[in-house]
Amino acid sequence: MRDIIITLIVFGSLPFVFKRPFYGAVLWVWISVMNPHTQSWGFAQSMPFAAIIAGTTLLAMMAKPKEVSLPNTALTWLLLGFSAWMCLTTLFAIGPEDPWPALNKVLKIMGMTVVVAMLVRTRKDIEMLVWTIVISLGFYGVKGGLFTIRSGGAYRVWGPMGTFIEGNNEIALALIMVVPLMMYLVPLIANKWGKRAMWMAAGLCALASLGSYSRGAALALGAMLAFLWLKSHEKAKLGALLLVLAPLALVFMPEQWHARIDTINTYEQDGSAMGRINAWRMAINLAADHPLFGGGFQIYNRFIFQLYAPVPDDIHAAHSIYFQVLGEHGYVGLALFLLMYLVVWRSGAWVVKHADNIPELEWATRLVRMMQVSLVGFMVGGAFLSLAYFDVPYYIMVIMMATRLLVERMLKERAANPPVVQQEEAQGVA
Template sequence: MRDVIITLMVFGALPFIFRNPSYGMAAWIWISVMNPHMQGWGFARTAPYAAIIAAVTMLAMLVNRERYRLPMTGVVITFLAFVAWMSVGTLFAFYPGMVGEQLIKVLKIMGMSLVVLMLLKKREHVDWLIWTVVLSLGFYGVKGGIFTLVTGGAYRVWGPSGTFIDGNNEVALALVMCIPLMYYLIDRIENKWGKRAMLASIGLCAIAALGSYSRGAALALGAMLVFMWLKGKHKIKLGLVLLIVVPLALVFMPEQWHTRLDTLNSYEQDASAMGRINAWKMAFNLANDRPMFGGSFEIYNREIFSRYAPVPDDVHAAHSIYFQVLGEHGWVGFGLYLLLGFLTWRAGSWVLNHARYVDELQWACDMVRMIQVSLLGFMVGGAFLSLAYFDVPYYLMAALVAVRLLVEKELAQRSDKAAVKEVADAVA
């Protein structure tokens, strides 16, 4: 039954996507972030829904009267350079015959991120993006939060199988990123019960993140909450809520949860933590040996670790977005990745600097602040996870670029109107 429902939803949306390609943006994010087909038990799990939505969306863009162009900003140029560098690097991979599948997967994510950016032409389109990400991730956060409350935190929260966020660590970081976006949407909801439902969802997502037993997510959650308080409005109210809720949440979690978190203070005795450090050193040594392109994809095996890792037999995934990019794409690729993050952040800061005194653009400031908080959570939690190609941060990157372009357009129109009025007054 689930398979049939999901199929009807996807194919029922196609005519609307063909009429308005921006609906395709929302449908793509929904199918790629929430992965609703993975909740099915039959044919839906392997059906090419994402490819169908992508194909119809791009066809609609081609036949639509409106022209869709890629804005060649510094962020976009750096993004294209990073993608190109990854692609060229596969030619110099340790295992050229094995990297094709991963490259195609990454190019799909990056390519559709650019399509999403081209479709973000209005404020409402960016709001659609935020809403779609929140509903897609919030589904697992609410579900996981209720599960944690019912079980007293005795069992871990896991993500949907077969997705980017199927692990406990991965889904926890995704939920940490979702919380600031939910906070932004509260002021966009007019119904008081809708506001309360969103507040409850924020709490459940935070509980689910704790219930994952992810140490990296716990650090990311702490950093995100502090930054959200600094960036958010209603500091007194939010501060009081955090002072009350955070201690209660920590007291609620069982002893085994606190025992696991305590290993952060004694990581030298924790095999998992030492395995990650071993993988980081492997990536660092590999990048020093191959500084231009690194080893490309599929480098986490015994042969590579025996060559570059201090402990050859302790084979782990990268467990860090930074060391993942460094080992797979070398120092040049790593530099492009950091530059992309810097320019994306600066695009948001530009909006805050130029729009904060314009009442009609306060929505942009509110949105940018919470997107930055979300990305900060990713930057902190991502230091301990192999999620360099997770699509949500790239969608948020597209949102920041789009918001800056919208603000630039609004400010230019205001400047033109002011100039016209000045001339009219001078003539009069």
């Protein structure tokens, strides 16, 4: 039954993509973030839904070129530049394993991220993308939170198999990122029960991230909540809520959870933590030997570790977005990667600076603040996870840039046609 429902949703939506290509972007974000076909048990699991949606969207874009425009922003060119650089580092890859399949997977993500950027234009488009991300990840957060309550936190929460967020660490970080987006949507919900449901969903997502037993996610959750409090306009109310709920959540978790988290303080005695440090040192040593191009994709194997790791037989994935990019694409790749986040952050700061006191743009300042909170959570938690190519942060980047472009356009229109009150005040002063 699930297979039929998912297939009907996808194929039933394709005609609307030809009506408006942006709907293809929404479908793509849904299928790539939620991966609903992984929740089925039959033919839908192997259906190439992503390829079908991508192909249909590209055809619709060619049929309606007036609805398509490449945004001339620093982020756009950095995304394209980072993608081109990864192609170049793949040509110079040093590992014995074939790096091209990994490059192909990453380029699909980057390419469709640019496609999404080419199609989002209005506030409605922006909020539709936010809703899509919230629903896609919130499904697993609510499910995981209820599972944690039912099991008393005795078992770990895992993500959907065969996806970026399959592991307990990965799903935890994704859920941490979605909580601030849920906070943005709460005031937009008219029904009081809808608001309460969204608050409850956010709480369950946070609880599910704790139920993952991820130490990195625990640090990211703390950083996200602290920054959420700093960005909030209701610091007293939110602070009181956190002071009540945070201890309750910690008390609820069982002893084995606290024992797992406490190993942060004794990481030297933890094999997993030391394995990550060994992988980080390997990336540093590799980049020292190949500072320009790094080692390319597929460097986490015995051959590379024998050359560059302090402990050659302790082979681990990068377990850090920063060391992952450094090892795979060198210092140039890492600079491009970090520059994307810097540009996006400054764009959010620009929106807050120029639109903070304008009532009709209140939604934009609130949204960029919440997206900044999400990115803080990702950049803290990502320091311990191999999620450099996880698509959700890139979609948030695109939404941030689209918000800035829209605010810029609205401010220009406002300057050209000032509100009547402003005109009267100006005449009175004159």
